[in-house]
Structure formats: C-alpha cells, structure tokens
Amino acid sequence: MLKVHNLSVNYRGTEALNSVSLAIHAGELVGLIGPNGAGKSTLLKALLGLVAMHAGQVLFEERPLVHQRQRVAYVPQRSQIDWDYPVTAWNVVMMARTVRTGWLRSPNPRSRQAVEAAMQRLGVWDLRDRQIGELSGGQQQRVFLARAIAQDADLFFFDEPFNAIDKTTEAVILDLLAELKAHDKTVLVCSHEWGQALNRYDRLLLLNQRLVADGDPQQVMTLDNIQRAYGENLQPSERPAEMPFFC
C-alpha cells in the first residue's frame, strides 16, 4: 500500500501542494485529476522525491518510497522528452534495466528478455531499431510504457498517458492498465480526461493544491466538488443534476 501523510510542497515561494494525505492499495487503479496548475505532476514528482517536500511522509509498504525507487516505474509527460535524441526504441526500453543491471555491467540475458517481452506486449517490438523521433506519438507512448513494464515494478506512475495518442494506443494502454490491476500492481494515473473516460478508474483523486475529493468516480464528480476544484463559474449544461459531469 502507498500511504501519503500531510504532503506539502513549496515551489519557489509559492505553495504547490498543501497537506495532501491519501492511501492507494495494491491492485487499485487510481486517477489523479484537477485543473491546470493544480499540482498533479508535482504530486507525482514529490512522491518520487524529484521535488523536495516541505513536510510530509511517503511510505510504500511501511517504508519510505525514496529508499525503494527500483519498485516504482515512472512515465513522464511526453512534452518533457526531446524526441530528436539519437536513441533507438530498444535502448529506451533497456533504460528500465539500468539500475538493476548495476554499475560497470552490461545487461544480462534476463534483462534482454524482459525488454523483448515488454516491447512485444505493447506492440512495438518491430519498431525496436527505429530512432524514437521516427515513431508516431502513440508509438512513442507505447515505448515508454514498455520501459515501465520492463522494470518489473510494483508501483506505476503515469503522467498524462492518454495525451495526444491514437485509438490503437488508447486500447493498448487500457488493456495494460487492466493487466497491471489484475497482477495486484498499484497504479496512479495523472490525467486530463473528462466525462465517461473517468469511469475506468477504481477511484479518483480530485486535486487543487489540496485534495478536494477522494472516492469512486461517481462520488467525486459532483457539481459541488467540481466547482470547488475548478472554480465557481463552471456550470453543468443539459445534464441530469445528479450526474452533472458524465456524458
């Protein structure tokens, strides 16, 4: 179980996250939503120790998560990557095995098998020798997911995996999320989605600096919660009052 206690992050003098507490169980697929600038990516980064916490604690199975980073697979937003970097899809996926392989060593056959299996699983094996810039957006996303799978992690953080991808990739990702869930992995997905798509998550976390709501999608996406997170001006239009934000 991933447990977060009173996590606060200050970013250059402004408050990015205020006392966020949450718990995610193994086998749970959790969506993290909120307006732009709500601190969604910052929360993922704070959990991983990539941005400094002002206060709080992040535990995975009762031990600090930063001490067991090998168990977390993190897929950053596509915009953080330079897609012109001279590297092939195979080498990107192989990065997952860097820490496990250890300093001064070359990847062993098991690592090669893990990389091949992950690339096969996500349908990018045939693209392994291509430079990543030559792939489509959806293919690039699948290469990054293959990297996450090849790491043999227990905890998965995905930052906007559904952003600007094709239908095939969306289906592949959904299938993968279901599989991870079935294998009792803990999955946290930061997302911009809206409407029906949110029903795919077991639970939603609605964030705007603070945790505004935490519960199953129907409970979270109420008009009251949405207005608290996105501002009072947001009005539902032509939707039944009890389910204002589902299509």
Added chain:
Amino acid sequence: MLDWLLEPLGYQFMRNALAVGLLVGVLCPIVGSYLIVQRMALLGDVIAHAVLPGLAIANFLRFNILLGSFVSGIFSTVLIAWIRTQTRVKVDAAMALTFSSFFSLGVLLLRVLGSRLDLMAILFGDILSVSRADVGRSLWVTLLLLLLVKLFYKELLFYTFDPAAAEAAGLPVHTIYYGMMAAITMTIIVGMQTVGVVLVIALLVGPATTAYLLVKQLHRMMLLGALLGVISSLGGMYISYYLDVPSGPAIALTSFAFFMLALLFSPRQGILTRRRPLRKP
C-alpha cells in the same frame, strides 16, 4: 602531396601540436555529444571562458594553472546550477551572466596581477606553445575520459535522455551531472591550447553536431564525431601552418565546412537531398 603532409612533421613543435590536435579531435566530440543531446552546447562556451580567473590566480600564485582553470570552470557550473534551481531565472540567462562575469574577472585579474601570460594565445590557441609534457598530459586525460564514457555509457544515456525518470529510478543524478561537468571542463582545458578558449566550443560542438545530422544513435554520433574531429583538427593545423593563420580559427572553420556539407547533403536530413513533401496540385 606526401611532402606537403610530411614537411611540418620535421619540426618538434608541429609534431607536438599535431599529437595534441589528434587527441583533442577525438576527445572533444565525444564529450561534446553529451552537451548537444542535452541542448547545453553553450555551456561548453561558458566553461571555456570561466576558466580564465582560475588560470590568472594560479599563474600569479605560481600554482598549477591547469588545476586553477579546472577549479574555476567547475565553480561556474555550480553557480549556473544554483541560479537556475534557486530562482525563476532560466538557464540561458544564468549562463550568459556567469559567462560574462567570469570572463571579465579573468581579464581583469590577468591585468591587475601583472600576468605575463599571452591573452591572445589563451583566447585563440597557440600551437607553438604545445610542449611534450602537454602531449603526455593530454594523452592521459583523453584515455581517462574515454574510459569513463565507456564505463558509464548506459547511465549517462539514461540521464541525458530522461533525467526525471533516471532520478526516479534511483540514479545519483547530481553526481552524474557534476561528473559530466568535470569531464567537460577537463576536455576544454586540454583543447584550450590548440584552439583557445574562444574556439574550443567549435571542436566540442561542431563535429558532433555534424554527426548528429547523419546517424541515429548516440554512440555512433560519438564515433563519427571523433573521426570528423580528428580530420578538422589536423586539417586546421596544416592550414594554420601553410597559410600562417592562428590554429584555432582554422580548425573551427574546417569543422564548420563539414557541418555545411552534412547540412546540404545528409541522406536523411540534408537540405538538398531529403525527400520533400509532395506539393499539392
């Protein structure tokens, strides 16, 4: 033709200069590749100028000037990282500030401390000044850095491609960053003698950028870059010898000529050779 090539080898200073040129030609593009893929090419220029205060102080104190340069160069990268992380100031502004202030301090110190170092030689390189000891030192630095690149290739690839994921996976990214800065600074100090602080960036960035247009993988970019680096470096020195021009500019322009050739004729990305999108009728 053979005479033309062999004649300069009759002089000890040219043999030394060509030996260092060969080493620098291999080393600069390999280390410089890391700057290019991180979009930090100008950082090489900053460090090259930032070594000057250390050089001036070490010279005044009769201390090892290479060590002085090294400390000063590293200090500039620490300052840039500090400005960037502690404030809203972006990396380009932090680099420009550090560059100009360190360089000014260096020029000032050279004057105030009454140094007899030749500023022009420091700025533009002086192949006449390369001694046998310099060749030996350059050889050791080159071998050391090539070995380190080979040993830590997979970690450096991960870090330079996706620093956030590399840190999340538990790689010691700060150590890697400063290790890389130290390697770049050492490379610059070795390169300084032949091309000078103003133009060492040409060898760090030129051949590797040309290779970047031609190949798809980092290690190939390094290998092809090293080949082009050697040709540019040696070619530039022959031009310098026969036309009696400073070695630095001759090397920098030779390297740029290769870049222009690749830019125009690269099979995939050449302006004259790449496939154009079909025009609509």
